[in-house]
Amino acid sequence: MNPILLLGALTGAQTVTAAMAAIQERSGSPVAVLGYTPAYPIANILLTTWGTIVVAVIAS
Secondary structure, three states, X not given: OOHHHHHHHHHXXXXXXXXXXXXXXXXXXXXXXXXXXXXXHHHHHHHHHHHHHHHHHHHO
């Protein structure tokens, strides 16, 4: 697997937009965005869903 794509996916999964910009700057290529793009929305959906579930479990 291409390490730049993997780094893009990791930054998307951790929802760290600043890290995405740093990876693009250091690599000099926008290729990392290909890994970032699908991981970012999925991570945001899971973060919202699991956050609600954890609060509900702790509150009960």
